[in-house]
Amino acid sequence: MPVAKEVLEIAEKIRNMEIRGAGKIARFAAYALQIQAESSKAPTVDEFWKEMKKAARILYETRPTAVSLPNALRYVMHRGKVAYASGADLDQLKFIVINAAKEFIYNSERAIERIGEIGAKRIEDGDVIMTHCHSKAAISVMRTAFEQGKDIRVIVTETRPKWQGKLTAKELASYGIPVIYVVDSAARHYMKMTDKVVMGADSITVNGAVINKIGTALIALTAKEHRIWTMIAAETYKFHPETMLGQLVEIEMRDPHEVIPEEELKTWPENIEVWNPAFDVTPPEYIDVIITERGIIPPSAAIDILKEEFGWALKYTEPWED
Structure with a gap:
């Protein structure tokens, strides 16, 4: 085979x-x-x-x-x-x-184009937007708003340790959008000049919690503290059907050498462990809306998307396992 x-x-x-x-x-x-x-x-x-x-x-x-x-x-x-x-x-x-x-x-x-069209309606002229990591759906929202003639600026966090923020900053800049690139730990410092937060998602659970790049939850929490809207842009295929059956989402732990170069880590004391989780979980209460190609929904409506899109999947074993 x-x-x-x-x-x-x-x-x-x-x-x-x-x-x-x-x-x-x-x-x-x-x-x-x-x-x-x-x-x-x-x-x-x-x-x-x-x-x-x-x-x-x-x-x-x-x-x-x-x-x-x-x-x-x-x-x-x-x-x-x-x-x-x-x-x-x-x-x-x-x-x-x-x-x-x-x-x-x-x-x-x-779906990415449609999310841009829908999400751009929630962006206002003059908005300063903060984003994290590299999400095509989130970028689509910001790009569409800018192409509609809205004067926006985007604060992009670096997103260590893989620096996906660099990809986002360069892509947004290539469309002519003014970008401010900051270190991850500066997110709270610059939240006071932010009007909206727009981020993507890797997975969305049945209760509307969002699994996304590590650091997402801290930004959403800071936005909540400042009473700033947090919007998640995500295609419906990012909703996690198995969470309807109680399965927990596994958080991927990646190589510590992504954080500390291998040669440098060899010189560190043996009793220092380097942990490198790739994702974190943002509770639904820190999220105002989720923008999908089907429309804008509150996190509490995630279960409706899951039932409609993936209800059939719960009746079968995985197609590659039987």
């Missing part, structure tokens, strides 16, 4: 964060399944489906926190599973899997 070389390369890039950002990870995961289906030389339907499940399993195991990845895999593999169980022939099954992958990628890209 060979897995295509390109699929293994994509999986490795997701694992080591060459491919990062929940939406980008999801699109690449779907694209990897498309590549597997297109390149498969399996002679039978059964062998083809085994190859697809193996590829999906490899992709699934790369990053445990960003639910966009398994949701992308579910979108493609569930449709393939239904076709496989219904007796589709090899060509039909390949077509369904490839088409589902392309459909997911298109819908994901369109």
Whole structure:
């Protein structure tokens, strides 16, 4: 059951964060399944489906926190599973899997545009916005508002230890948006000049809690203290279906060498541990609204999105496990 070389390369890039950002990870995961289906030389339907499940399993195991990845895999593999169980022939099954992958990628890209259109309505002329990490959905809100002629400035936090804030600052600046780049610990200091906070999400739970890059919760808490709106921009495939069944979201712990270079860490005392959580959890009471491609909802409405989008997923084992 060979897995295509390109699929293994994509999986490795997701694992080591060459491919990062929940939406980008999801699109690449779907694209990897498309590549597997297109390149498969399996002679039978059964062998083809085994190859697809193996590829999906490899992709699934790369990053445990960003639910966009398994949701992308579910979108493609569930449709393939239904076709496989219904007796589709090899060509039909390949077509369904490839088409589902392309459909997911298109819908994901369109969702970002739609979130920008909806979210920009909540941005006012003259607003100073604070953002954290690198979120295509959050950037879409700010870019759309700016392109509508609204005079905005954006405070971008550096987002250590991987410095995703640099990506955000450069991207916003490329659109002509004035940017102020600050260290993470300066967020509270500059909150007093901030009008709104706009951030993305890696996962959203059934109660509306947001899992996003480490530091998000502190910024949301500071905004709450200053009575400043915190808006989360997130596609519906970032809502976490398993949290409806009580599953807790695993917070990914990454290599300590991302925080302290390996050579430097060798000289440190042995009784110093370096912990490097990639994400934190922002309670729903610190969030004012969540902007999705379906519209703006309060955190308490997360369960409605989950039931509508992923209710079917709770009735089955994962398509790559059975």
